[in-house]
Amino acid sequence: MQLIQDFDAIIVGGGICGTGIARDLALRGIRIALFEKRDLAEGTTGRCHGLLHSGARYVSTDPEVAKECAQENLILRRTAAHIIDSVGGYFVGITDEDLNYGKKFPEMCQNAGVDIEEIPIKEFLQHEPNCNPNIRKVFRTNDAYVDPFLLTLYNALDAKNHGAEIHTYSKVEHLILTEKEIVGIRVHDLLSDEFFNVYAKWIINATGPWASILERDIKPEHPLEIAPTRGTLLIFKNRLVSSVINRLQPPSTGDIIVPSHQSVIVGTNAIPIPDRELDQPKVTYEEIDTLQHLGEELIPVLKSTRLIRYYTGVRPLIKRKESPYTSSRQFSIIDYSSEGFSGLITVFGGKLTTYRLIAEKVGDLICQKLGNYKPCLTKEKLLPGADSPFTKEELQKLFQVDPRHAADLSLKWGSFIQEMGELCAKCLDTAIVDTQSKIVCECEQVSESELAWVRENLFVKKIDDYRRRTRQGMGVCQGQFCYFKVAELELLWSQKSHTKIMEELKEALEKRWKTEDLVDEAQRRQIKLAKYMYILGGNLS
Structure with missing residues (x-):
């Protein structure tokens, strides 16, 4: 593998966060190399449901995240229109508990800047005839579907087009330290079985739920407070709904159905797991059974629909003492300078929908440290392929x-x-x-x-x-x-x-x-x- 051995910054992690940061920095003229131990988007990013959030899901538990989602949703609809299915979404109430939540839902959405509209049930069922006919309240939202793989890949492609190096199947074994300064990484090329060192002024740890593992090399006094939490999703044959269907309640188990290409994705749940299970998270029959039954409450025809596949991904959530559903979807950027270390930044948390904002904030910090004052361009610059998409x-x-x-x-x-x-x-x-x-x-x-x-x-x-x-x-x-x-x-x-x-x-x-x-x-x-x-x-x- 031929590499420039000295970069301005190295990014570890090839999910949507890592590739988004690579694109942001490359567009500002920063010399970048990204290393991913598997394929791009093969970890957390590729194991989500691809929901481009309107923000409505988080208005009760994370209003700041809800606001970020609402704003970033509109940006991505402009810059990544060619991979976004603008299906819209609905929050539907069935039980008395749902209706009680629905009473405060409009005010919470308004406070977070999330657009919603209550619509007649008859109009909803005409649009979504497979949904439960006993639905008693419906709000329309600005949800959409985005292909998480292509979103990641087009970010990586644009980064490469602007000078970044993208290396997959390249596992970072450990950080290279000189006393209190992180100066590079030790890489194992899993395809050639070669080992080599790569050096940079700054290392950006964007490995998601794996972030605390890389951080251990420096043994910080205040280690990351990450709560790795996996979520399981079911894929059913046929596109049974035309829009995203959400249960009218705070985030919980089995409360969302997303139309994805020619299928629907039903999920999800939130189960804390130890670090040893990060690479091979396991799904149980009880999870599948629970998610299917909850999905049937929204779409009864699921009972007779073929289950094609299930999968589970691990979220890098900020730790809280309460239920994993209340763990914050906010993102954190950790600069270890306060602990006496230079050369390392860790970013974790956030949502697929807010990846661009995360990348912008990381880009601002890195550029400040490098003395580069070029502004972020990703709010306006289209992703590759988005310049003239076909209908x-x-x-x-x-x-x-x-x-x-x-x-x-x-x-x-x-x-x-x-x-x-x-x-x-x-x-x-x-x-x-x-x-x-x-x-x-x-x-x-x-x-x-x-x-x-x-x-x-x-x-x-x-x-x-x-x-x-x-x-x-x-x-x-x-x-x-x-x-x-x-x-x-x-x-x-x-x-x-x-x-x-x-x-x-x-x-x-x-x-x-x-x-x-x-x-x-x-x-x-x-x-x-x-x-x-x-x-x-x-x-x-």
């Missing part, structure tokens, strides 16, 4: 595809669709027999040209990286009928050996199969069929 209607007409395929395309590539051009248009028709690329993933309608484009532009290193960029393998079959095609393409495009390709294929499939024990019977049969197919046909054990 669903334009894509449907341009490529002669149905509304579903047009909707999927409209939420991924923005103006980059022009770079795919004729190739992308032809590959959407699997009946065409010629030298052009075809559909690789039937469930999510992912084409060969999309895979080729992300490989060239979005930091693909391993077979499973394609999934986080294109949604290949995220459909009902969970990669059963597309992963071998992706492996064949990766063998064609890369210098990897056949043995290496098979190792990566096995790793990718095992991630899809690890939910087998707790999914419903239909999905369990799907996974078993996939296993037999790859064991017998691909000699994967």
Whole structure:
């Protein structure tokens, strides 16, 4: 790996916070390198529900966060329009307890600067016929869905375009110290198995729930007060609602449903976990059962809908003595100068929705320390691809595809669709027999040209990286009928050996199969069929 060995700042962590900081600083002319031990957005960021918060969820527990969400929501709708599904949201009341909360809800929203509107129940049920017909009160909000993977990747891409270096599968083993000064990091390249040192004036610890682990290298007198708290989410087949559905109550278990591409995500919960479980958080059957039943209170048809997958992610919350639901969603920036250490800053907490604000504040602090007085540009500067996004209607007409395929395309590539051009248009028709690329993933309608484009532009290193960029393998079959095609393409495009390709294929499939024990019977049969197919046909054990 060829590196400039001396940077202005090094960022540890490749989630939305780390890549957002990288972009902010790169746009100000700061020399940046970012290191992530896995793929970008593979940790906390990629395990959220992708909700672009209106702020309404936090008006009772975190009014300052609610205000930040409301403001950042509007900024991202301008700067990342090509990956935001502006579905809107509703807070719905069913029980007397919900209605009592609903009495003070409008005033709390007004105090936090969160826009809401009470609407007739009949109007709501016309828009969302699958929702519980016994709903008694409805407020409309400014919620939306944003693709957390592409939001992270486009931030990283813009950072790279402005001089930053982005290194995935590069684990930071420890900080390098000279007495009380942090001067660099020791890195393990997990792909080449090489170790090397990288030096910088400042190290930014943006590892989320892992932040306290890196901090231990300096043994501060006042260590971080982080409460790692995991939240579980369920993915159901079909887009059963058109908007985000929230329960009219303070944040609690199973109170939110988010439409995501051609499915819905139901969640979540809040379970504190020890540091030893950060890399492999476990889900229980009881959680899945509870979340499904609570989801059915909002959408009764969930009872007969196929559960495709579940997942859980760990939030880096600020510790409080009360319930994890009341743990603050505010963010903290820790400068260790007060403890006599220089060269290290830690940032943790916050929301996906407020990542840009977090990055701006970290950027201001780093620039002040470096004597750089260039202003933050991310409030106005569009993310890559957002300059002239295509509408669903334009894509449907341009490529002669149905509304579903047009909707999927409209939420991924923005103006980059022009770079795919004729190739992308032809590959959407699997009946065409010629030298052009075809559909690789039937469930999510992912084409060969999309895979080729992300490989060239979005930091693909391993077979499973394609999934986080294109949604290949995220459909009902969970990669059963597309992963071998992706492996064949990766063998064609890369210098990897056949043995290496098979190792990566096995790793990718095992991630899809690890939910087998707790999914419903239909999905369990799907996974078993996939296993037999790859064991017998691909000699994967």
